[in-house]
Each structure stands twice: as structure tokens, then as C-alpha cells.
Amino acid sequence: MTELRRLPFRVRPMPDEPLDSWLETMAAAHGVTFGQMIVALGLSGPAAVEQDQHYSVGRLNRWSFHLDEGPLERLIHTTGLSADCLQAMTRSAFASTVTKYTLKGRLSIQCPTAGTQGRFCPECLLDSGGRWRLSWTYAFVSMCPRHRRVLSDICPSCGEAPRARPQPMYLVPRPGCCHNRPHRAADPRQRCGADLRDETGRVEASTGMLAAQRAQFATISQGVGRFGMYRDNPQTAPLVMEDLRTIARIAVRALVNGEDIDAGDIPSATLGKALDEDGILRKERPRTSALAALGASLAFQAVQDPDRLFKLLHGRIPPSAVFDQHSLQLKVSVARSRGLNMRHLTHIQHLVPPPPSGAKERARKLPAQIWPEWAAQLRIPKTDPELAAAAVSTAVMIAGTRLSHVEALEMLGSPLPRHRVRDTTRLLRDTDPAKNLLLPIARLAIYLDAENPPIDYARRRALDYASLLPAVDWNAIAARVNTRRGGAPRLRQIRLLLYSWLSGNHPDQAPQLFRPHSAAEVTNARELAASLSHELELELLNVARRFLEAHRINEPVRWSPPLDVADWNPTVDDAERTARWPVNQPAREHLRTTFTFSELVDEYRSGRALKDLASDSGVGRSVISRVLKEAGIELRPAHAPRQVVVDDDRIRVDYQNGRTLEAIARELGCSESTVARRLRLLDVQLRARGGRTKDLAEVVISE
Ligand SMILES: [Zn+2]
Ligand SMILES: [Zn+2]
Structure with a gap:
């Protein structure tokens, strides 16, 4: 040098x-x-x-x-x-x-x-x-x-x-x-x-043609395509470019063959010039700039409009063609053009606005198997409950997006075969009593997009659960709660239960160590979950909490969106629903006739004891405590004194003397509804709200 x-x-x-x-x-x-x-x-x-x-x-x-x-x-x-x-x-x-x-x-x-x-x-x-x-x-x-x-x-x-x-x-x-x-x-x-x-x-290039080239530039420089059909589920640049190349080739070949193709805003002079050059076509690849520009803009138009893409692909794809270098979106479109209709959930796609932060973000807030509380409401008759739970989660993902079933399942990390889930989501719409199931699903999707739930399921899905509940820990728990620890199958069931609480995943995704071998094992685990004693459930929740702590995850073990989100209206053919859908947990249903779950939480927070809430609503204390715990409420020790001491006579007298609920509640440090409920129990006739204030106002005016 x-x-x-x-x-x-x-x-x-x-x-x-x-x-x-x-x-x-x-x-x-x-x-x-x-x-x-x-x-x-x-x-x-x-x-x-x-x-x-x-x-x-x-x-x-x-x-x-x-x-x-x-x-x-x-x-x-x-x-x-x-x-x-x-x-x-x-x-x-x-x-x-x-x-x-x-x-x-x-x-x-x-x-x-x-x-x-x-x-x-x-x-x-x-x-x-x-x-x-x-x-x-x-x-x-x-x-x-x-x-x-x-x-x-x-x-x-x-x-x-x-x-x-x-x-x-x-x-x-x-x-x-x-x-x-x-x-x-x-x-x-x-x-x-x-x-x-x-x-x-x-040779003039139209605005639409230039937009096609710009989109390809952006895809290559960002390494990912986010336009048109890639909006909800962006794909890597090689897949997107390969899609566009393939679609362009199909479109150009059709044009050259004189088939009727909608050319969008491509100027006719440009079109004519390109077609004059078709003699230069070699290896069926557009060789001239004009043909390449034509192909690019036709492909770009197609990926932005599913109907246009369908029309373009329909009847133009040889049955033997393989699409292994292409995006899921194109694979789905090809399948559709070959007559496999994968989009029977079209209306739910339009029922909900697109997820503002993208479908991935929604997937982060959603377990692959919908929460048991929701599954209980959205039951699909004659369907394996695990499959139904997967189908509901899939439908939530599809709401307001252009995702296919394959993509939705992939985002949720679900191993279930697409066709089985698809057949099940179809039931969400088609089954008669379940006719309205799509509406709660749509509401749930909107809720998830708007809220920030406490659990990141994407992270939960990625954890390694193989070390969950070593045998020695289980033996200790069994001894503490005085239950038979059972053999290996029992331990596997318990682990599977913990796994589904924590990961929200399908049982088939559990680590090899406790993955169920048969449908019967899954059913057993589910029945076990329903029959857990309160004490044992607490122990297991502790195990789960420690597991999360070991992974430095500061989240509740379990959580689910409040059922009010779905706005299930009990007055609408209630009798029919009850007849066809016997409630899962009758005690809870009974509880709900007295308190909504959020009222219950308010009452408890305002200092009322489990015992009182139980006697007010006529259900057992364990039901109340379980509901509260599921709502993420830290229970007070049973022996702790009630935080609010209510002197029944005093509040009755105060109220009857004209003090407002608000004033009494403030003095006692509890909610107005607590005072109102207390007064009702004391057979005090409640005034219309604001009545007293109005009286005072009149007094002021008359003076
Ligand atoms: Zn120039
Ligand atoms: Zn020359």
C-alpha cells in the first residue's frame, strides 16, 4: 500500500x-x-x-x-x-x-x-x-x-x-x-x-404506481412490511417482497394474455407501452421497466384489497404451486382463491375497530385459552372445552383485524390445528343458542385494546414451566392441608393445573414432564380444579406466586376481565339461557343476586367482614373469599377487628334526622352504599337521593 x-x-x-x-x-x-x-x-x-x-x-x-x-x-x-x-x-x-x-x-x-x-x-x-x-x-x-x-x-x-x-x-x-x-x-x-x-x-408513472414502489422501499429499509394485508401482522421484508413478486407475475401474465384485469389508476398509455414490450418477457419475469412497474402496482393494489387479490388469484394458481417462501397472508389468500373459505368470521372482523397498538399487543393481553370465567359464559355445546376455549381466544384475536386463523393461533402460540379451531369458531356464530356469542367477544376485544391488564401473557407463554412444583414441595403441601398426596398421576394433574393458571396455554403445550397423555387426563385435571378445597387452592396459589417471583414477575397469578365487560343481559331470555346453560357455580350465581362482584369488593374494602357479607347474600364465606381473591383483593386476617364499627341505632337516628348518606359514610369511613344497605337492613325507608339538599335550598330561599 x-x-x-x-x-x-x-x-x-x-x-x-x-x-x-x-x-x-x-x-x-x-x-x-x-x-x-x-x-x-x-x-x-x-x-x-x-x-x-x-x-x-x-x-x-x-x-x-x-x-x-x-x-x-x-x-x-x-x-x-x-x-x-x-x-x-x-x-x-x-x-x-x-x-x-x-x-x-x-x-x-x-x-x-x-x-x-x-x-x-x-x-x-x-x-x-x-x-x-x-x-x-x-x-x-x-x-x-x-x-x-x-x-x-x-x-x-x-x-x-x-x-x-x-x-x-x-x-x-x-x-x-x-x-x-x-x-x-x-x-x-x-x-x-x-x-x-x-x-x-x-412513459408516465401514476401516483398509485409510485406508491407501490415507495411501499417496497419502506419494506426493504425497515426490514418489515406493514401495509395492506400486512398491517395487523407485519411480515419480514423477504416474505413481503416474494409475495409482491409472485402476485406481480400472476397479474402481468394475465394482462399479457389479454385477460380482464382492473388496472386501477395506471395510465392507458403506460399500459399500452408495457404490453408492447411483452415480447421481451423472458422466464415469465417482467424484464422491462414498464412491465415491472405495472406488475408492482397491480400487486400493491391487490395486497390492499382482499377482494381484488381474490379475483386476481382465483383460477390463476396451478394446483401444484407451492408457497413456502411467502407470507401467511398470501398463503391464506391462495387457499381462499382455491375455494377454501377461511373467513367465516367476517362480521366479527368488522364489528370491532382495528387494535390501535396492533394485534400483537392484543395477543399480549390474552391467554391462548380464554379465561375459565369467560369460557363458562361462552360455552359451545358438544365441544371439547379446551378446543372451545382456544376458539374463543382466536375469535377475540380476529375481531377487528384481518388475521387468519393460522395467524391468530400463531400469535397466541397455540399448537392447535387451524382446521379444528376454525370449525369451532364457526360454531360461535352458527350454533343457535350461542348466536350472541360474537357480541361479548367483540366487547372483550375492545376492552383489551383499551385497558392495561395486569398480566403479560406473551411473557407468560415464554416461561419454562418444567420446574413447576417439585415433588417434595407437593408432599409438604399435602401434609399441611392434610390431604392424600396421591401418586404420580395426581402430581401431574396438580402441575397441569398450575401450568394452566400461569401460562393460560393449552394443556398440550405443557412441559413433557406433565403433559397429559389423553383427553381423560385433561378432564380429570379440570375436575380437580373445580373441587379444590379452599386451603389447597391457597397453597397452590402460593406456589404459583413464588414461581412468578423467581422469574422476577410482579403480576397476580390469575386475573380475568370483569364479566360486566360483556354486558351479558340477564333479562334477555334468561329462562332459556338458564335451562340450556346451567350455571357453573350456583353459589356465585346466588351471590350475584345480592351483590355484583364490584359491589362486593367495595363492601369488603369498606371494612365489612366476610361473615357479614356471607350472611347478607346467603352464601358461604368461602365463596365470598374466593371471589374476592380472584378479583385480586388481599384478604384481611380473619381475626382482625372490623375496620368500621357501625352503631346501628346511631346511623338510623342520624339518617332520620336528615343527615345524608354521604355525610354518614364519610364519618364512618365507608361507602355510601354500605350505609344504604345497612339502613335497608334496619328497615329504614331511604329518601330519594339529594332530597335533603333540596329541602335546605328551599329553606334558604324562603328565608
Ligand atoms: Zn428522474
Ligand atoms: Zn447505445
């Missing part, structure tokens, strides 16, 4: 200029041949790294794609430009997210980073003094957004793609001019020389 000298001057690369264009510009500016410039820069010749000393076209292609350390060092040394500035001229810098390599390590010509070389915008060349743009070299770029036109492909003079051949080594480059060698030219130095800046006929 010692013999390399800093060049007398340098030309700064333009933004978006490819390396070869800059090398030409440098050579032209110094008045030397391309070969001399490459040697002077140390890319080739005696000062170059060993394998580059003999120049070949392959070398130039490699530098254009990526500058390794050796050539990069030499360029920095000879030009004083920064590494970033130099590397920015290579193709890998921008499109790294979608770059694919063949098995031999070469750049795959199928991927969007692969260059097409020759495309150009004459107006841009004119503006830049003949300097090219890096973005023109990408296969997916076919339009100039600045000049709103389709790029030109061929030199108007020689009819070949400019730059299809590399810059000749032994000539001084002429920026902006075609360096192709004319056919049958006697002198190898003879060049076409046509000025590519001359206008030869503009």
Missing part, C-alpha cells in the same frame, strides 16, 4: 450514486481511462490486495455489492473519503434485509438486491451531469418518483441495455453516454456513444 498516493483531487459521491458511476466520474474528471483510475485507487494493479491485482469484471461486481476491508482501506487512503461514504455506494448497504445468497455463496439473482444495471431516468441523468443512481440497479425499482416516469431500459441508439457490459478499461469514460460496443464494430475502441440524457419518449 506504500506506493499508493492520495489523488490530487476527488469527486464526492452523490447521494444514491453507485460505485461504478463514481469510478467513471473520477476517471473522467482526472482525464484518465477507467483502468488507470482503478489502479490509482488501489482497487487493482500492484498495490491492490493480492486476489484483486488482476482486474476482472467479477471484481467490479463484487465491489459494487460490498467493499471488503482491503479495497476499502485503499479507497480511504487514496481519496480521503470516509468508510461510510464509500460503503454507501454499494448495494448491500441499503438492501441487506432482503439479500439472499445461493448455496454457493453468490448473490441470488432472484432477490431484490440483484441488479438489473441498465435502467435509467434521462431527466435525472441530465440533472446530475450523467451520474447514475444506485436505486436504479435494484430489480424492484422501475420508476423515477422525482420525474414521475417509468425508467428507460435501453439505449435509443444501439437498442441494448446501457451498462449491460462494464465500462471499458482502456477508454476515458464519458458520463451520461452509452459505452456499449456496436454490433460488428471493427475497432474494439468504437463505442455507441449515444447521449442517454436525450429525451426519447416519456
Whole structure:
């Protein structure tokens, strides 16, 4: 490297200029041949790294794609430009997210980073003094957004793609001019020389066409596509680009075959120009800019409109075609176009606004198996309860989104086969008594989007539960609560129960150690859960709490959205519902005739004892304590004195003397409803609210 000298001057690369264009510009500016410039820069010749000393076209292609350390060092040394500035001229810098390599390590010509070389915008060349743009070299770029036109492909003079051949080594480059060698030219130095800046006929690109290209740019630079059908479930750039390429190919082929395709806002002149060029179609890939632009915009329109995509794909996909390089969204659309209707939940998709923070965020708030409290309300007859629970969660995910069943299940990490869940979600709509099930599901989806529930199920799903409840701990618990510890099957059931509390997952996803072997085992575990003694349940909740603490998770063990969210209206065919849907826990149902769950919480918080609440509502104390615990209320020790001492006579007298509920409640430090309830129990006739205040007001006025 010692013999390399800093060049007398340098030309700064333009933004978006490819390396070869800059090398030409440098050579032209110094008045030397391309070969001399490459040697002077140390890319080739005696000062170059060993394998580059003999120049070949392959070398130039490699530098254009990526500058390794050796050539990069030499360029920095000879030009004083920064590494970033130099590397920015290579193709890998921008499109790294979608770059694919063949098995031999070469750049795959199928991927969007692969260059097409020759495309150009004459107006841009004119503006830049003949300097090219890096973005023109990408296969997916076919339009100039600045000049709103389709790029030109061929030199108007020689009819070949400019730059299809590399810059000749032994000539001084002429920026902006075609360096192709004319056919049958006697002198190898003879060049076409046509000025590519001359206008030869503009092909207009519409706003919609340019939007298609912009979306692809955004997808590649962000590494992920979020537009159209990818909105709810963004997909990685390679999948999105492959989808678009496939759809474009189908659309272009149909157009070329003269089939009736809705061309959207594509100008008819542009369409005509593209179709004139169909003779250039090779390997069924759009080769010309106009066809590529056409394909890109048709594909872009299609992924934004499911009906359009359906029409485009329908009948145009060979039964043998495989879509393993494509997004789930396209797979679903293909399945649909082949006659498999996967979207019977269409109305729930429209019943709910799209999740404002995305479907992933909703999935974070939702267990793969809907909460047991909700499952009890949303029971689907003659269906395996676990499958039904998965179906309800799936339906919640689908509400207001464009997710397919596969995607929804994937987001919830559910292992269940799509078709089984799909058949079950269909029952949510079709089963007669369950007709209204979609409405509570829609409300639940809206609630989850709006609220911030205390449990992050995405995190819960990712935990390793293999260490849950070692046998020795279970033995100790069994001894403490004085129950038979049972054999291995019992321990497995207990672990499975803890697992479903904590993870919200389907039993099949439990660790190998206690994964159920049969449906009967799952049923047993469920029955066990329903028959837990209060004491044992507390012990198990403690185990679960410690498990979470060990993972530094500060969340309640269990939680579920209040059932009021669903706004189940008990007056609507209540009798029918009760007849067909016997309540799960009669005691709770009885409790609800006295207190709603939130009233119960208020009462308890205001200091009333479990015993009193139990006698008021006519259910056992354990029912009350369980409901409270599930609501996340820390129970007071049973022996603690009641926090509010209510002197019955005194509040009766106070109230009858005209003190308001509010004043009495404030004095006692409890809620107004507590006072009101107390008074009702004492057979005191309650005044209409605000009555006393009004009296006082009248007194004031009369005075
Ligand atoms: Zn332009
Ligand atoms: Zn030419």
C-alpha cells in the first residue's frame, strides 16, 4: 500500500450514486481511462490486495455489492473519503434485509438486491451531469418518483441495455453516454456513444404506481412490511417482497394474455407501452421497466384489497404451486382463491375497530385459552372445552383485524390445528343458542385494546414451566392441608393445573414432564380444579406466586376481565339461557343476586367482614373469599377487628334526622352504599337521593 498516493483531487459521491458511476466520474474528471483510475485507487494493479491485482469484471461486481476491508482501506487512503461514504455506494448497504445468497455463496439473482444495471431516468441523468443512481440497479425499482416516469431500459441508439457490459478499461469514460460496443464494430475502441440524457419518449408513472414502489422501499429499509394485508401482522421484508413478486407475475401474465384485469389508476398509455414490450418477457419475469412497474402496482393494489387479490388469484394458481417462501397472508389468500373459505368470521372482523397498538399487543393481553370465567359464559355445546376455549381466544384475536386463523393461533402460540379451531369458531356464530356469542367477544376485544391488564401473557407463554412444583414441595403441601398426596398421576394433574393458571396455554403445550397423555387426563385435571378445597387452592396459589417471583414477575397469578365487560343481559331470555346453560357455580350465581362482584369488593374494602357479607347474600364465606381473591383483593386476617364499627341505632337516628348518606359514610369511613344497605337492613325507608339538599335550598330561599 506504500506506493499508493492520495489523488490530487476527488469527486464526492452523490447521494444514491453507485460505485461504478463514481469510478467513471473520477476517471473522467482526472482525464484518465477507467483502468488507470482503478489502479490509482488501489482497487487493482500492484498495490491492490493480492486476489484483486488482476482486474476482472467479477471484481467490479463484487465491489459494487460490498467493499471488503482491503479495497476499502485503499479507497480511504487514496481519496480521503470516509468508510461510510464509500460503503454507501454499494448495494448491500441499503438492501441487506432482503439479500439472499445461493448455496454457493453468490448473490441470488432472484432477490431484490440483484441488479438489473441498465435502467435509467434521462431527466435525472441530465440533472446530475450523467451520474447514475444506485436505486436504479435494484430489480424492484422501475420508476423515477422525482420525474414521475417509468425508467428507460435501453439505449435509443444501439437498442441494448446501457451498462449491460462494464465500462471499458482502456477508454476515458464519458458520463451520461452509452459505452456499449456496436454490433460488428471493427475497432474494439468504437463505442455507441449515444447521449442517454436525450429525451426519447416519456412513459408516465401514476401516483398509485409510485406508491407501490415507495411501499417496497419502506419494506426493504425497515426490514418489515406493514401495509395492506400486512398491517395487523407485519411480515419480514423477504416474505413481503416474494409475495409482491409472485402476485406481480400472476397479474402481468394475465394482462399479457389479454385477460380482464382492473388496472386501477395506471395510465392507458403506460399500459399500452408495457404490453408492447411483452415480447421481451423472458422466464415469465417482467424484464422491462414498464412491465415491472405495472406488475408492482397491480400487486400493491391487490395486497390492499382482499377482494381484488381474490379475483386476481382465483383460477390463476396451478394446483401444484407451492408457497413456502411467502407470507401467511398470501398463503391464506391462495387457499381462499382455491375455494377454501377461511373467513367465516367476517362480521366479527368488522364489528370491532382495528387494535390501535396492533394485534400483537392484543395477543399480549390474552391467554391462548380464554379465561375459565369467560369460557363458562361462552360455552359451545358438544365441544371439547379446551378446543372451545382456544376458539374463543382466536375469535377475540380476529375481531377487528384481518388475521387468519393460522395467524391468530400463531400469535397466541397455540399448537392447535387451524382446521379444528376454525370449525369451532364457526360454531360461535352458527350454533343457535350461542348466536350472541360474537357480541361479548367483540366487547372483550375492545376492552383489551383499551385497558392495561395486569398480566403479560406473551411473557407468560415464554416461561419454562418444567420446574413447576417439585415433588417434595407437593408432599409438604399435602401434609399441611392434610390431604392424600396421591401418586404420580395426581402430581401431574396438580402441575397441569398450575401450568394452566400461569401460562393460560393449552394443556398440550405443557412441559413433557406433565403433559397429559389423553383427553381423560385433561378432564380429570379440570375436575380437580373445580373441587379444590379452599386451603389447597391457597397453597397452590402460593406456589404459583413464588414461581412468578423467581422469574422476577410482579403480576397476580390469575386475573380475568370483569364479566360486566360483556354486558351479558340477564333479562334477555334468561329462562332459556338458564335451562340450556346451567350455571357453573350456583353459589356465585346466588351471590350475584345480592351483590355484583364490584359491589362486593367495595363492601369488603369498606371494612365489612366476610361473615357479614356471607350472611347478607346467603352464601358461604368461602365463596365470598374466593371471589374476592380472584378479583385480586388481599384478604384481611380473619381475626382482625372490623375496620368500621357501625352503631346501628346511631346511623338510623342520624339518617332520620336528615343527615345524608354521604355525610354518614364519610364519618364512618365507608361507602355510601354500605350505609344504604345497612339502613335497608334496619328497615329504614331511604329518601330519594339529594332530597335533603333540596329541602335546605328551599329553606334558604324562603328565608
Ligand atoms: Zn428522474
Ligand atoms: Zn447505445
